[in-house]
Amino acid sequence: MLFNPMITILVVSTITLVITGPIIQGLANGLADGINWLVSxxxxxxxxxxxxxxxxxxxxxxxxxxxxxxxQQIAGSGQSALNAILSATMVSQGAAVLAVAIKSRKDDMKTLGIAAAISAFCGVTEPAIYGINLRYRKVFISGLIGSGVGGLITGLMHGTMYGFSGSVIGFSSFFNPKNPNDLTSFYAYLFSTIAAIVVSFIITWVWGYNDNMQMGKKVEKKATPK
Incomplete structure (x- = not known):
């Protein structure tokens, strides 16, 4: 009882700090660099x-x-085109889970779906993803399709964000504080958000979900890195 927990913590902590931690961090950094290159x-x-x-x-x-x-992008240049794209991905998962909530006749699905949709529209997609979307894989895929369309429109219109927030409540971050008359990014946000919502909602409604589908097993949320 005394030595087993202590030895377990010592071994696991050493492996995490020396092996798995650096590997995962390196993978995450590599993905970030690749994403930044794609956007630029x-x-x-x-x-x-x-x-x-x-x-x-x-x-x-x-x-x-x-x-x-x-x-880093916002601190350095005051804007982030990458964050503008990420904003559309949050909206899409929210629209997908909202379609489930509206279409379903199950009270628990409606309650969970509406709460998860509100959370996603406020910029936090984990409740939608882990609560419903990923457990009904077609719902999650429907959201990915919608976010792809939203990201495409954002990129075509060269949308960028001037703040860190996103999703529906992040609309004010698309106004250029140095040039209030420049509405290019806001229009990019408006069109991409509407497209992401419509596409995700319709695909989920038509193809992604019905009450006869079996819910998959619960998926645990990954812990936030310390």
Missing amino acids: ESGWIGGLIIGGFYQILVIFGLHWGVVPLVA
Whole structure:
């Protein structure tokens, strides 16, 4: 009782700090660099790819390698085109789970779905992903398709963000504080958000979910890196 926990913590902590930690951090940093390169080299291709796959990184906790990159961009230049794309991915998962909540006749699905949709529209997609979307894989895929469309539009219109927030409540971050008359990014946000919501909602409603589907097993959320 005394030595087993102590030895376990010692061994696991050593392996984490020396082997698995650096490997995962290196992978996350590599993904962040690749994402940044995609955005800078080709806005619309980067928007499509990043928009379509970013929420998959959230499942594995690898998105934490991207967050510091966004913070660095905003601190350095005052804006982040990458964060503008990520905003559409949050909206899409929210629209997908909202479609489930509205379509389902199950009270528990409606309650959970509406709460998760509100959370996603406020910029936190984990309740939607782990609560419903990932457990009904077609719902999650529907959200990815919508976010790919949203990212594509953002890239085509060269949208950027001037703040760290995102999703529906992050609309004010798309206004250029240095040039209030420049509404390019806001229009990019508006069109990409509407497209992401419509596409995700319709695909989920038509193809992604019905009450006869079996819910998959619960997926545990990845812990936030310390």
